[in-house]
Amino acid sequence: MYLLIVFIPLVTSLVSGLGGRFIGKLGSQVLTSLGVLMSATLSSVAFYEVGICGSPCYVEFLPWISSDMLRVYWGFQFDSLTVVMLVVVTYVSTLVHLYSIGYMSEDPHIPRFMSYLSLFTFFMLMLVTGDNLVQLFFGWEGVGVCSYLLISFWYTRIQANKAALKAMVMNRVGDFGLSLGIFASFYVFKSLDYATIFSLAPYYVDFQIPFLYWSFGSLNLIGILLFVGAVGKSAQLGLHTWLPDAMEGPTPVSALIHAATMVTAGVFLISRCSPLYEYAPKALLVVTIIGGTTAFFAATTGLVQNDLKRVIAYSTCSQLGYMIFACGLSGYSIGMFHLMNHAFFKALLFLSAGSVIHALADEQDMRKMGGMLNIVPLTYTMMLIGSMSLMGFPFLTGFYSKDVILEFSFAKYTIDSSFVFWLGVISAFFTAFYSFRLIYLTFFGEPNSIRSVVSKSHDAPVIMALPLMLLCLGSVFVGYIFRDLIIGLGTDFWGSALYVSPHNSAHIDSEFIPHMVKLMPVCLSVLGALASLYVYEKLALEIGSLYKTAIWLSVYKFLNGRWLFDSVYNYFVAEKLMSFGYHISFKTLDKGIIEFMGPSGLISLISTWSIRVSRLNTGYLYHSAFLMMLGAVIVLGVTRVCQMESDIAYVKLAFVQVICGLFYLGSVGRDSIKLI
Amino acid sequence: MVWGISVFKLSIPFIIFFIGLSGIFLNRRNIIILLMSVELMLLSINFGFILFSVYLDDIVGQIFSLLVLTVAAAESAIGLAILVIYYRVRKTISIESIRLMKG
Numbered sequence: 001m002y003l004l005i006v007f008i009p010l011v012t013s014l015v016s017g018l019g020g021r022f023i024g025k026l027g028s029q030v031l032t033s034l035g036v037l038m039s040a041t042l043s044s045v046a047f048y049e050v051g052i053c054g055s056p057c058y059v060e061f062l063p064w065i066s067s068d069m070l071r072v073y074w075g076f077q078f079d080s081l082t083v084v085m086l087v088v089v090t091y092v093s094t095l096v097h098l099y100s101i102g103y104m105s106e107d108p109h110i111p112r113f114m115s116y117l118s119l120f121t122f123f124m125l126m127l128v129t130g131d132n133l134v135q136l137f138f139g140w141e142g143v144g145v146c147s148y149l150l151i152s153f154w155y156t157r158i159q160a161n162k163a164a165l166k167a168m169v170m171n172r173v174g175d176f177g178l179s180l181g182i183f184a185s186f187y188v189f190k191s192l193d194y195a196t197i198f199s200l201a202p203y204y205v206d207f208q209i210p211f212l213y214w215s216f217g218s219l220n221l222i223g224i225l226l227f228v229g230a231v232g233k234s235a236q237l238g239l240h241t242w243l244p245d246a247m248e249g250p251t252p253v254s255a256l257i258h259a260a261t262m263v264t265a266g267v268f269l270i271s272r273c274s275p276l277y278e279y280a281p282k283a284l285l286v287v288t289i290i291g292g293t294t295a296f297f298a299a300t301t302g303l304v305q306n307d308l309k310r311v312i313a314y315s316t317c318s319q320l321g322y323m324i325f326a327c328g329l330s331g332y333s334i335g336m337f338h339l340m341n342h343a344f345f346k347a348l349l350f351l352s353a354g355s356v357i358h359a360l361a362d363e364q365d366m367r368k369m370g371g372m373l374n375i376v377p378l379t380y381t382m383m384l385i386g387s388m389s390l391m392g393f394p395f396l397t398g399f400y401s402k403d404v405i406l407e408f409s410f411a412k413y414t415i416d417s418s419f420v421f422w423l424g425v426i427s428a429f430f431t432a433f434y435s436f437r438l439i440y441l442t443f444f445g446e447p448n449s450i451r452s453v454v455s456k457s458h459d460a461p462v463i464m465a466l467p468l469m470l471l472c473l474g475s476v477f478v479g480y481i482f483r484d485l486i487i488g489l490g491t492d493f494w495g496s497a498l499y500v501s502p503h504n505s506a507h508i509d510s511e512f513i514p515h516m517v518k519l520m521p522v523c524l525s526v527l528g529a530l531a532s533l534y535v536y537e538k539l540a541l542e543i544g545s546l547y548k549t550a551i552w553l554s555v556y557k558f559l560n561g562r563w564l565f566d567s568v569y570n571y572f573v574a575e576k577l578m579s580f581g582y583h584i585s586f587k588t589l590d591k592g593i594i595e596f597m598g599p600s601g602l603i604s605l606i607s608t609w610s611i612r613v614s615r616l617n618t619g620y621l622y623h624s625a626f627l628m629m630l631g632a633v634i635v636l637g638v639t640r641v642c643q644m645e646s647d648i649a650y651v652k653l654a655f656v657q658v659i660c661g662l663f664y665l666g667s668v669g670r671d672s673i674k675l676i
Numbered sequence: 677m678v679w680g681i682s683v684f685k686l687s688i689p690f691i692i693f694f695i696g697l698s699g700i701f702l703n704r705r706n707i708i709i710l711l712m713s714v715e716l717m718l719l720s721i722n723f724g725f726i727l728f729s730v731y732l733d734d735i736v737g738q739i740f741s742l743l744v745l746t747v748a749a750a751e752s753a754i755g756l757a758i759l760v761i762y763y764r765v766r767k768t769i770s771i772e773s774i775r776l777m778k779g
Contacts, residue, residue, distance in 0.1 A: 619775040621710075625700045659694060663701050 013118035020111025028111035040090035077131035092260030095467035102463035120146035174232015181225030198275035223283025234266025251354030259347035288328030292420030295321030299430035330504035338401035344474035371447035391432035400479030411510035432528030692720035
């Protein structure tokens, strides 16, 4: 059963991808959806057995690599952490599959799309179920590849291809860090199995890895390198620029990437490696700071984006920042809980956005929307619930995890935790602001879209509405239902899956923080939402004129240009690397030194020298005669001079050579013919 | 003693040979002079043969020099014949104009 969870999506993906021609459009839709549905059902059972009944399960499937000390198995490990991810991934994936049936109904490449979706799910399941770092890496790269395939699903669009390449390359930067982390952990622990690594971690606290003239604390180094991988995959500050561009794919793909799979892998990795991170305080510090700044950065950037999906993309980035810094503060369970909740309301938001975009004939610009309330009331309801859940409105799913994250970070009483606490609180305000900005611009106000489009637009059809409603239920109730199970004080749900060292734990402290602090994020969220509505209802014109002043315009440009990260990267990294690639490695090395030393250089060398040598034959008789004699002298000189011992020979030869030289000079001088 | 004499005696054909050789190199105008230089070289060779024949007391050198004389006569006859024909065709006997093949 446990292996079926993982492999059903692979089988359906292969059948639909390779045999899509035979099973047809409907066949592939039904097959893949049923596949993930079965997988979801089985993962519910797994959740019950492993999570609730507390019986982790390990399956050693097949040997993979066996080379000296390195032994890697295709091994599967189902503990609490895995089953939480399993449930999230399979459920959201099922709903996305269902939704895609409606959303992609007009597309000519449905079998391919469904196949990619299922393959994506399969790789994500491989990632979360692996019991060693290599298998994690397999899934890690697999979701990267699938994200590439899905983002560039409409491969005729240049933007989609560019975005897909960017996603692939940015991810690869992170993956390089991850693979270095894996190498480092093999160097230190001589093993890649989680079980071995994590049980050995406490004994390697003082172990140093020498590198050039430095030496690094092994656990900190491994932690930071693994986190680099997480930064790439989870779009944390530094490698986040691919995520907003990944909006070029179909909307269900964005939902899958942003909600359940792919970006959550980073949080999963850190939680999975919690026994390692607990002994790596510096790595945790890095994780915390990066997570907090990402939350803040993405929240501010989301404020002024005009693309419907891009706003949600930045909110994903921001929420991932929350999860990461929760993990950085050793609140792994809270991070995972937020991940789970976020999966539901973010999938809901994306799919609702897809519904709006579908209704408006693929219009994504919020400035060209407005007044959709009466046209798509169901979608509006769904989006409102999703957004309120996102901003942590009390008694919705987001509230139960987000506020806990903030309380937890307040209760740590360290410098970095206060730093991320304040960033998180400010981000909460911004989150509410841009969520309601999105709702206002899309659903309220005057309709700004084209009349012919609006007159034909309609609410989501049943096949699209059903996933929305199910996700809506999740967005409302999941947080409440699972709160005590997952992050309740003293819950034994996690078993040995997560480890928090006692002096890092702040779970108890967070119960005793001032009520003002507990209420602050909620108040700020509500305030942000109201401010947003007020600004866009009453002050829209004043806002417009505000942007005419230089300072606000520059702020606007800064935020709308996403803190100018892309420009800086393009200018200082991409362009430099591209010009290096063209000028240095291509023109100078490949076309230059290597070709010069190699084929073309040899060709020109031989041809020029053969021309020079053949030019010796000038056609003049006396030159030929001279060369004959010169040749004779050289042959005689070479063959005889060694054998001759008498001084006469030397004298004679010297005489002959002097005469020859004179003749040579004479002939060159008189004719000024360049023999050589 | 032997050393001094042999150097002195050998120097004569040697120098004559080089005069012939330089005639071939340095002469740019006239094929007749070329042929004359060749003759001079052959003469110096003959001189050498006879010198060694006397010096080594061996008759073969003199026989060989007779043969060389014969060959030289025949060769210069043929050479002059070619020269005459060449002159008929080209109206010149300048060596510098004989340049039909280049590398």
